[in-house]
Amino acid sequence: MAVGGSLEAVVHLRHVLFPAQHPSKLKISFLAKVDYIVEDDSTGPNVSPVTWVTHDEMRKMLSEGTISPEVFDLGRRVIDGQMYPLSILDEMMLEVIDINGGDSPNTGDKVLLQAAKFSDTEQLKLLKMFLDFCYPDITMSLAVFTKIMNELGFSKDQYNDLFRAFSVKKLGYLSPREFLLGIAAMQPDTAHGGIPAEIRCRYIFRFYDVNQDGYLEYIEFESMVVDIRMLKGLPVSPELVEKEVEENAKVFCSHKKERLSMVDFLNAVGQLKFRGTSLLFRLPRRSAVYSNTNGNADALNCKQKLKRKKTDSNSNDSQSVNSVDQSSEETYELGDLEAANIFKSPEVRSSSADIDEDVDDYELAVHSVKVRRSGMLTDIRKLWEIPAGSSALSQTVMKEFETDKTRFNRLSSMDSFNQKSHPNEMLTGLRYFERAVKQSSQTQQLKPPFDWGNVDTASLAKCLLAICREAKQLLAEEPRLLRVSAPTYILGDIHGNFRDLICFEKALWRMGPMLTPSSFLFLGDYVDRGEHGVEVVAYLLAQKLLAPSKFFLIRGNHELRAVQTNFSFQRECFSKFGKTIGKQVWEEINVCFDAMPLAAVVDDKIFLCSWRYTTQQDRIKC
Numbered sequence: 001m002a003v004g005g006s007l008e009a010v011v012h013l014r015h016v017l018f019p020a021q022h023p024s025k026l027k028i029s030f031l032a033k034v035d036y037i038v039e040d041d042s043t044g045p046n047v048s049p050v051t052w053v054t055h056d057e058m059r060k061m062l063s064e065g066t067i068s069p070e071v072f073d074l075g076r077r078v079i080d081g082q083m084y085p086l087s088i089l090d091e092m093m094l095e096v097i098d099i100n101g102g103d104s105p106n107t108g109d110k111v112l113l114q115a116a117k118f119s120d121t122e123q124l125k126l127l128k129m130f131l132d133f134c135y136p137d138i139t140m141s142l143a144v145f146t147k148i149m150n151e152l153g154f155s156k157d158q159y160n161d162l163f164r165a166f167s168v169k170k171l172g173y174l175s176p177r178e179f180l181l182g183i184a185a186m187q188p189d190t191a192h193g194g195i196p197a198e199i200r201c202r203y204i205f206r207f208y209d210v211n212q213d214g215y216l217e218y219i220e221f222e223s224m225v226v227d228i229r230m231l232k233g234l235p236v237s238p239e240l241v242e243k244e245v246e247e248n249a250k251v252f253c254s255h256k257k258e259r260l261s262m263v264d265f266l267n268a269v270g271q272l273k274f275r276g277t278s279l280l281f282r283l284p285r286r287s288a289v290y291s292n293t294n295g296n297a298d299a300l301n302c303k304q305k306l307k308r309k310k311t312d313s314n315s316n317d318s319q320s321v322n323s324v325d326q327s328s329e330e331t332y333e334l335g336d337l338e339a340a341n342i343f344k345s346p347e348v349r350s351s352s353a354d355i356d357e358d359v360d361d362y363e364l365a366v367h368s369v370k371v372r373r374s375g376m377l378t379d380i381r382k383l384w385e386i387p388a389g390s391s392a393l394s395q396t397v398m399k400e401f402e403t404d405k406t407r408f409n410r411l412s413s414m415d416s417f418n419q420k421s422h423p424n425e426m427l428t429g430l431r432y433f434e435r436a437v438k439q440s441s442q443t444q445q446l447k448p449p450f451d452w453g454n455v456d457t458a459s460l461a462k463c464l465l466a467i468c469r470e471a472k473q474l475l476a477e478e479p480r481l482l483r484v485s486a487p488t489y490i491l492g493d494i495h496g497n498f499r500d501l502i503c504f505e506k507a508l509w510r511m512g513p514m515l516t517p518s519s520f521l522f523l524g525d526y527v528d529r530g531e532h533g534v535e536v537v538a539y540l541l542a543q544k545l546l547a548p549s550k551f552f553l554i555r556g557n558h559e560l561r562a563v564q565t566n567f568s569f570q571r572e573c574f575s576k577f578g579k580t581i582g583k584q585v586w587e588e589i590n591v592c593f594d595a596m597p598l599a600a601v602v603d604d605k606i607f608l609c610s611w612r613y614t615t616q617q618d619r620i621k622c
Helices: 056-066 069-078 110-115 122-133 141-150 155-167 176-186 193-206 218-231 236-254 260-271 332-337 395-403 405-409 414-416 422-434 457-476 498-507 533-546 561-566 569-577 579-595
Strands: 002-017 025-038 090-093 367-371 377-382 481-484 486-490 518-523 551-553 599-602 606-609
Touching: 025 069, 090 395, 090 579, 110 176, 110 193, 122 141, 122 176, 141 155, 155 193, 155 533, 176 193, 218 236, 236 260, 236 367, 236 561, 332 606, 422 457, 422 533, 457 533, 457 561, 498 533, 533 551, 533 579, 561 569, 561 579, 569 579
Parallel strands: 002 090, 481 599, 486 518, 518 551
Antiparallel strands: 002 025, 367 377, 599 606
16 A cells, blocks of 8 residues: 655654663654555555554553553644644653662662562563564553563463553553563562562563452452462362351451452461462563563463463473562552561462462561569560671571561561550550559659659550550451460459459469460450440550460450449549540540440350350340
8 A cells, every 4th residue: 555645743742761881772653644545455565454444443452452542642743733842852761770780769669570570671672672572652552561471471461461560550551661570570589478479470460460459359369369279279169268258258358348448458378368369460481571582371271360380291390480489650669568467478389289278377576685583574676686697596597587587577576576656655654553663763752663653644644545546456457256276275264353364374374375375265354343344445455466366355244334334444444534535545445446346256166255145135246
């Protein structure tokens, strides 16, 4: 086909700049007036066919992802008469990130590229390939993305899922940086631990979130479970899949939900409660994206979405894997990722095929403590605070702390040993309350034990109110019927007897619940009758916050406002804090009581509660 006409105007100029010592590209979009068209079948093999479309047809192609918004916008400019003079030049800089240091900040982009080991050269190759595939655009449509994924060996039913995962901004097209980071996240050797794992899991979540509502519905989560089972070589019969989906659903939250949020998903993976995500969202081989070879030989089964290739079934050795398990458009600052308090430790997978997969998970200890003969802990230090060269730590461990300390900052023990947290501040105050203390060096007068002495009650109330607010949310997430596993110590009515509670502590959990190989279940009736109901509640709520999986509190009949007004707890609050603050403290404590579970079952055999159920109306549904 031959076309005759004349050049009318330049619509757009774009100068694409690369890093130093690399030639730039200049793209010119112009308006031409067509005078005649001659059909000719003798056009050469390198001449692309011409497609004529109206603006309305372009709008439809845009919605289908066949063209990018840039092409559609150029058409709109022509129709609106917005012709650009030659003096106007739009420049675009495609930058690479120096993963070996440099002046670039430690953003999530940089950490991900470091995990993928993408050098400047590899990044530049990908960006140039991006422009070559997208020409004449500088953004990638679904149609162009499909061509690349096809070359990589992925099946047609994966294209939309992949594109959705890559599209962080959800604009309907991909920017160069979005494409670069998506490929980095899919590399088979990209580490799946710490910050890279959190970023990769966001891609995985978007991949399975088909309706893009920010939640995984049951069928979407089921698809993820099926993929993980297939990668592990496990059967995927409907019965087995349904059973595993139900079991895994329990680890995301304490009560059943119809759908799974990204926060719950990231928390469960980061705490190693849900395993197998390191296998998902992987390329068949490293850097295949800019290889000239056809990827079909490494094509994955269409039923196994984005998974790392399995080793030969005839081999006894499993595939070796890395055990350390957005662009100017979207940048994850490391501080923001740490604030999310999600990924606490890497997902570690064994390289031995014959290791029992049912072995319990363990968290890495990151604190050094000394234990007195009395059982009290002293000299609590983080491992990276131990002087360099100490024989207590190997050089390998110290190097690990230096390179990826951020993931250790999210371990639960960091919260437990943080002396500035509200729970630990309260426990420190209660230690003072418990002991007899000399008031000053000038006098021999002692503060009697189990007395607050000169402590500012307003500050005490402020700390207690903060603990109540935190505990209320934690208790509300627990089911009304707790299910606890042995070994568990079961303790009955405390009734404001702080002396007995401290005796229990010294006998059963002297080093704290976190370092005691048992759980502790309290059966309610924490207040009234005794004179230290406030202190008992403050202690139990503080320990619950520090060890939520070890300390369990259920509600008794004295955890009711009407009962407390007839007994002593309300008057105790008023007496210790005054009527105004005391009423606020009493109400906040009772809000926590309102959220407490009502009963518990140990090992599905022993039912425990504080109430006496005698009538049909007294029965509870759990």
